[in-house]
Amino acid sequence: MIRSLLRELTGKVRRIEYCAMSVDLVSTCKGIVRVGSMPDVVKFMGEHGFREEIVVVPAWEVSMAGDNRTGEEFILWQDQMRGGRLKEYVGLKHDVRQLEHNLDRIFPYFFDDRNLSVVRKDWLGNWFHSNIADPCCKFGGVEICCADNDVVISEDGELIYRRSDFAPAYNSDKEVEAVLESVVRDGKAREFLEVVPIGCGNGVVGTVANSIVRFGEYVIWIDPCGYPAKTLARHGIHWDDVTHYLFTHNHEDHVQGFTACLERARRHGRKLNMIIADSVFRVMKELYAPLFPDLENYVQRFSLKPGTALFLGAVKIESRWNHHILPYGSIGLKISAGGNCFGYSGDTKYDEAINKILNRPELDAQWFADCDLVFHEIEFDNPDSVHSHWKQVAALQSRIRGKVLGYHCPHLGCPSFPLAEEGRSYTLKDLF
Numbered sequence: 001m002i003r004s005l006l007r008e009l010t011g012k013v014r015r016i017e018y019c020a021m022s023v024d025l026v027s028t029c030k031g032i033v034r035v036g037s038m039p040d041v042v043k044f045m046g047e048h049g050f051r052e053e054i055v056v057v058p059a060w061e062v063s064m065a066g067d068n069r070t071g072e073e074f075i076l077w078q079d080q081m082r083g084g085r086l087k088e089y090v091g092l093k094h095d096v097r098q099l100e101h102n103l104d105r106i107f108p109y110f111f112d113d114r115n116l117s118v119v120r121k122d123w124l125g126n127w128f129h130s131n132i133a134d135p136c137c138k139f140g141g142v143e144i145c146c147a148d149n150d151v152v153i154s155e156d157g158e159l160i161y162r163r164s165d166f167a168p169a170y171n172s173d174k175e176v177e178a179v180l181e182s183v184v185r186d187g188k189a190r191e192f193l194e195v196v197p198i199g200c201g202n203g204v205v206g207t208v209a210n211s212i213v214r215f216g217e218y219v220i221w222i223d224p225c226g227y228p229a230k231t232l233a234r235h236g237i238h239w240d241d242v243t244h245y246l247f248t249h250n251h252e253d254h255v256q257g258f259t260a261c262l263e264r265a266r267r268h269g270r271k272l273n274m275i276i277a278d279s280v281f282r283v284m285k286e287l288y289a290p291l292f293p294d295l296e297n298y299v300q301r302f303s304l305k306p307g308t309a310l311f312l313g314a315v316k317i318e319s320r321w322n323h324h325i326l327p328y329g330s331i332g333l334k335i336s337a338g339g340n341c342f343g344y345s346g347d348t349k350y351d352e353a354i355n356k357i358l359n360r361p362e363l364d365a366q367w368f369a370d371c372d373l374v375f376h377e378i379e380f381d382n383p384d385s386v387h388s389h390w391k392q393v394a395a396l397q398s399r400i401r402g403k404v405l406g407y408h409c410p411h412l413g414c415p416s417f418p419l420a421e422e423g424r425s426y427t428l429k430d431l432f
Helices: 041-048 072-082 093-106 123-127 172-181 228-233 258-267 278-287 352-358 390-397
Strands: 005-008 013-018 021-028 031-035 052-056 087-091 109-111 118-120 128-132 136-139 142-147 150-155 158-162 190-198 210-216 218-222 244-246 272-277 299-304 310-312 315-321 331-337 340-344 373-377 403-407
Touching: 013 041, 021 041, 021 150, 021 158, 041 072, 052 142, 072 087, 072 093, 072 123, 087 093, 087 142, 093 123, 093 128, 093 278, 123 128, 172 228, 190 331, 190 340, 190 373, 210 331, 228 258, 258 272, 272 278, 278 299, 299 310, 390 403
Parallel strands: 031 052, 052 087, 087 128, 218 244, 244 272, 272 299, 340 373, 373 403
Antiparallel strands: 005 013, 013 021, 021 031, 109 118, 136 142, 142 150, 150 158, 190 210, 210 218, 310 315, 315 331, 331 340
């Protein structure tokens, strides 16, 4: 698990920091007040034993380390799973409504009771309560004021926190550049497909949830995770060596790195090469428009069309629509080059009984029949979850010749099914 740093700023204020991003936690008589967000914030808070009752939503900001909103989807997801209480969100009307809108586009969707179709739940109203600070909002003796791009928290009339008084001493962009200076660039063309599972997943535990795929001069990062410079550097990969970014769907754990990647492209006056389905891109463009109103000026888009192959030079990318819980779709992949094929399930509910009912051949195991290596998302604990239970994936393995490794799950020392190892380089020519 990634370890973050907990700092005590005063007797009532603590700060969680990781890779030039932070959130402040203020102790009050009404419980913990969290100011801001960050990718994987739910994991970092759990790491230090915090649970907030109130969240202050500041203006949306972005740097090359990430943005200060990504994190809320899985905060609410965990509350929903634990049966937690309604959480209070405080901020200026524009900021709170914007966050609520973005969550509303993603958070409430789930499977029906038979795991056959996507339905919309009432979860957002159950777990998210907005409080407009105009410019202040009170919770008993606790007053929270948001004005002039600042956050002020008082308790029984006594000031206990002013955000501007606790400005971070670091410059996030400079820290990113410092990280990149420590990594050697790798311009070597690959003669065979090479895959490196990398990155952190669902905001709750450390897990492989994305991968780097290399062939020739192409370096494709599937679902770039949060803190891109730092995450890649841990495995000796320079962020600027990535040539293309492929997004499978809009869930937070698969787009955490998007804002940082796009901000780096904008700062350096270049385009971000995005490989993405049209419906997924439309939602991303809408959600991130407040940060990037000129988003398309910094994007070179390569459209994934399931059933139709996309070519990047000698690299062939085939895609399918998965069986997952977003109405905008989730993509599965086959990437072929140099005589080998790599399969990537993406988030999907692989279940042979469900597949028979859906009658979609592309969801069958045989879709991966020509793959030498498959990374398949996997779930160990709950056969009825929205992800693929390991016994179903074991059945898939028995029906295809290629090697299948599980990913998108907590790391286990002795798993029931073999898992992809984070940071290990899989060169497909060496598998057989």
